[in-house]
Amino acid sequence: MFLKKIPFLLIPLILFYTPFSRHVYAAENQGIIDLRILETTDLHSSLVNYDYYQTKVDNRIGLVKTATLIHQARNEVKNSLLFDDGDHLKGNPLGEYLARIRGINHGKTHPVYRAFNSLGYDAIAIGNHEFNYGLKFLNAAIKGANMPVLNANVFSVKKNKPYFTPYIILKRQVVDQSGTKHTLKIGVIGFMPTQIMKWDKANLEGKVYAKPIIDAAKEFIPMMKAKGADLIIALAHTGISSEPYNSETENAVYYLTKFPEIDAVLAGHSHSVFPGPIFQNLANTNMTKGLINNKPVVMAGSFGSRLGIIDLKIGKIAGKWTVLQGTSTTKAISDENGRSLVKTDKRLFRIIKFEHQETVDFIRKLGL
Ligand code: MN
Ligand code: MG
Numbered sequence: 212m213f214l215k216k217i218p219f220l221l222i223p224l225i226l227f228y229t230p231f232s233r234h235v236y237a238a239e240n241q242g243i244i245d246l247r248i249l250e251t252t253d254l255h256s257s258l259v260n261y262d263y264y265q266t267k268v269d270n271r272i273g274l275v276k277t278a279t280l281i282h283q284a285r286n287e288v289k290n291s292l293l294f295d296d297g298d299h300l301k302g303n304p305l306g307e308y309l310a311r312i313r314g315i316n317h318g319k320t321h322p323v324y325r326a327f328n329s330l331g332y333d334a335i336a337i338g339n340h341e342f343n344y345g346l347k348f349l350n351a352a353i354k355g356a357n358m359p360v361l362n363a364n365v366f367s368v369k370k371n372k373p374y375f376t377p378y379i380i381l382k383r384q385v386v387d388q389s390g391t392k393h394t395l396k397i398g399v400i401g402f403m404p405t406q407i408m409k410w411d412k413a414n415l416e417g418k419v420y421a422k423p424i425i426d427a428a429k430e431f432i433p434m435m436k437a438k439g440a441d442l443i444i445a446l447a448h449t450g451i452s453s454e455p456y457n458s459e460t461e462n463a464v465y466y467l468t469k470f471p472e473i474d475a476v477l478a479g480h481s482h483s484v485f486p487g488p489i490f491q492n493l494a495n496t497n498m499t500k501g502l503i504n505n506k507p508v509v510m511a512g513s514f515g516s517r518l519g520i521i522d523l524k525i526g527k528i529a530g531k532w533t534v535l536q537g538t539s540t541t542k543a544i545s546d547e548n549g550r551s552l553v554k555t556d557k558r559l560f561r562i563i564k565f566e567h568q569e570t571v572d573f574i575r576k577l578g579l
Contacts, residue, residue, distance in 0.1 A: 242387060242526050242527050243387055243388045243524060243525070243526050243535075244290060244385050244386075244387045244388075244393065244395070244523075244524070244525040244526070244532075245288060245289065245290060245388065245522065245523070245524055245525075246290045246291070246292070246385060246395070246442075246522075246523045246525055247284065247285075247287075247288045247290065247291040247292070247520065247521070247522050247523075248291070248292050248294065248444060248475055248477070248509075248520070248521040248522075248523065249281055249284055249285070249291060249292065249293045249294070249518060249519065249520060250293075250294055250295070250296055250477040250479075250509050250510075250511050250518070250519030250520075250521070251274065251277055251281075251293075251294075251295045251296070251299075251511060251515060251518065251519070252295065252296035252297065252298070252448075252477065252478070252479035252480075252510065252511050252512075252513070252519065253296070253297070253298040253299075253302075253338070253479050253480065253482050253512070253513035253514065254274055254295065254298070254299040254302075254323070254513075254514060254515055255298055255299070255301060255302020255303055255306065255340070255513065255514055256299065256300060256301060256302055256303050256305045256306030256309075256323055257272045257273050257274065257302070257303055257514040257515050258273060258274045258275060258305065258322060258323065258326055258515075258559075258563045258567065259273050259274075259275055259305075259560065259563070259564075259567045260272055260273030260275060260276050260544075260551075260555065261273065261567065261571075263303055263304035263305065263570060263571070263574060264304070266571070266574065266575075269549070270544070270545045270549055270550065270551035271514070271516055271544070271545045271549045272514035272515055272516060272544075273514070273515050273544070273555075274326055274330075274515045274559065275555045275556050275559050275560045275563075276515060276544040276545075276551065276553050276554075276555060276556070277515040277516075277517070277518050277544055278326075278330055278556035278559045279544075279553040279554050279555070279556050280518040280542050280544060280553055281293060281330060281518060282556070283553075284518060284520055284542070288522075289385070289386045290383075290385040290386060292333045292381070292383070292397065292444075293330065293331065293332050293333055294332060294333060294334055294335060294336070294399070294444070294446055294477055295327060295332055295335040295336065295446075296335075296336050296338070296446050296447070296448050296477050296478070296479035296480075296511075297335070297336040297337050297338025297339075297340075297341065297401070297403060297446070297448035297479060297480075298338030298339065298340040298341070298448065298479065298480065298513075299323050299327075299335070299338065299341070300321065300323055300340065300341050300343075300344070300349070300352060301340045301341070301343045301344065302340060302514075304570050304573075304574060305322070305566060305567060305570040306323075308566070308569065308570045308573055309321060309322070309566060310344040310348055311344070312573065313569065314348075315348070315351045315352055315355070319355070320355030321352045321355055322562075322563040322565075322566040322567075323352075324352065324353070324355040324356040324357075325355070325562055325563060326559060326562060326563050327356060327357075327358065328355075328356070328357040328358070329558075329559060329562050330559065332358045333358060333381060333383075333399070334358050334359040334360075334361055334379055334381065334399045334401075334446065335356065335358060335359070335360055335361065335446070336360075336361050336362060336401035336402070336403070336446035336447075336448050336477075336479075337349075337353075337360060337361070337362040337365070337375055337401060337403060337448070338403055338448040338479065338480065339403050339404055339406065339407045339410060339411070339448065339480070342407055342410075342411040342414050342415060343411060343414070344414075345414045346414060346415070346418060346419075359376055359379040359381075359399070360375060360376065361375060361376055361377065361378060361379060361399060361400065361401030361446055362374070362375040362376075362377065362401040362402065362403060363375075363377035363378055363400050363401055363402060363427045363428070363430075363431050364402050364403065364405070364421055364422045364423070364424055364426075364427035365403065365407070365419050365420075365421050365422075366419060366420050366421070366422060367418070367419060368417060368418055368419060368420055369418075374419050375401070377400060377401070377427070377431050378398060378399060378400035378401070378431055378434075378435055379398075379399050380396050380397065380398050380399075380435065380438055380439065380440050381396070381397045381398075381399060382394055382395070382396055382397075383395050383397055395441050395442065395525075395532065396438075396439050396440050396441045396442075397440070397441065397442050397443075397444060398435040398436075398438075398440030398441075398442065398443040398444065399443075399444050399445075399446060400428070400431055400432070400435065400443065400444075400445055400446065401445075401446040401447075401448070402424040402427060402428070402445065402446070402447045402448060402449055402463065402467070403421075403424075403448040403449065403480075404421075404424070404448070404449055404461040404462075404463075404480065405421035405422070405423055405424070405458075405459055406421075406459075406461055407421055408420065408421050423458035423459065423460075423463075424447070424449060424460075424463040424466075424467070425456070425458065425463060425466050425467070426458065428445075428467060428470060428473075432470060432472050432473070433472075435472075436472055440472075441525075441531070441532035442474045442475075442523075442525070442532065442534065443470075443472050443473050443474055444473075444474065444475045444476075444477065445467050445473050445475070445476045445477065446477050447463065447464050447467055447476050447477060447478050447479065448479045448480050449461065449462055449463045449464055449467075449478065449479070449480050450462035450464060450478065450479075450480050450481030450483065450510075451464040451465060451478055451481070451483070451485055451490060451493065451503070451508070451510065452464075452465060452493075453465045453493050453494040453495070461480070462480075462481065464476050464478045464503065464508060464510075465493070465494075465503060465504070468503045468504040468505075468506040468508060469504055473506065474506070474507075474523065474534045474537070475506065475507045475508070475509075475521050475523065475534075475537060475539075476503075476506060476507070476508045476509075477508075477509060477510075477519060477521075478508055478509065478510035479510060479511075481510070482512060482513035483510055483512070484510060484511070484512045484517060484541055485501065485508055485509060485510040485539075485541075486498045486499075486500075486501040486508075486509075486539060486540065486541075487510075487541075500537075500538045500539070501521070501538055501539030501540060502537065502538075502539070506537065507521045507522075507523065507537035507538060507539040508539060509521050509539040509540070509541060510541075511541050512541070512543075515544065516543060516544060516545070517541040517542060517543050517544065518541065518542045518544075519539070519541050520539065520540050520541065520542065521537060521538070521539045522537070522538050522539075523536070523537045524536040524537070
């Protein structure tokens with residue numbers, strides 16, 4: 212009797228320590244997805260590495276430089292997404308020229324959106340400065356954007372509904388570590404500071420109102436989950452502060468990271484760099500991995516000076532796609548002395564050079 216049982220007892224050992232265990236490992240590996248999320252923020256119409264005030268090249272700024280980092284970052288991985296976090300239409304003479312002098316001619320696309328279209332952004336957020344030229348200009352301009360233009364906390368007064376598309380659920384085919392394809396439903400939602408109602412009172416009063424960022428998150432995130440979002444990424448045009456929460460906070464990223472359903476936060480607005488030394492005393496922050504409250508957060512400075520990069524490792528737990536690990540970093544287009552670290556994306560430059568040249572010529576005509 213006893214002897215007869217021995218082979219039976221050995222069965223689990225044979226199964227788990229020989230080919231079967233390798234099979235189990237391969238099956239686990241098969242479900243692991245590496246997903247890279249790229250961010251530009253606060254471009255302020257800095258498409259070209261050019262200082263229009265001093266009329267000379269400035270290699271510390273310009274999407275034509277950041278674009279080269281975008282291509283590199285995409286080429287390093289199988290799966291990536293690209294987002295802009297807002298404040299992209301205003302902030303330099305090119306933006307002023309387009310809005311105040313030339314306007315958006317019928318059927319023409321604003322060069323900022325032409326650049327975004329050409330680089331294949333997956334979605335973009337509206338920033339507070341997008342309102343500076345008024346709603347009419349903004350609405351005309353965003354017609355030219357081929358990707359979802361998001362904001363969830365600015366509401367139409369008349370309709371009492373979100374003025375823009377509050378969120379989108381992107382269906383993207385991704386490849387796991389073993390080469391198997393999966394379709395991920397990636398929820399993306401946009402936010403901006405409520406202070407727009409003060410900063411752009413003349414343009415906005417009576418037309419739109421702003422809800423506190425956290426209230427809008429509470430309203431829409433359950434809807435995104437109900438619609439099957441596997442992951443949620445916040446395009447948060449707002450800064451980072453762990454000061455006690457108040458509903459009018461301009462810098463709500465810290466509190467967005469506390470939502471269990473939000474998997475990654477793309478920050479902006481304050482033109483800072485996260486991870487970076489100015490945030491070293493922030494509560495519950497892992498500066499090495501770029502985490503706040505254990506969530507990956509990135510803020511890529513301003514004017515295209517940096518590209519934000521979040522790397523997620525995603526696997527299925529109890530049948531649900533879950534972020535197993537996240538890290539963030541930023542890459543700069545120039546060193547501390549303003550020396551260029553990357554080549555210009557010549558293809559992108561060709562796409563927007565007409566308006567760049569128009570702006571340069573206009574400034575020259577004014578004799579500035
Ligand atoms: Mn800004
Ligand atoms: Mg801003």
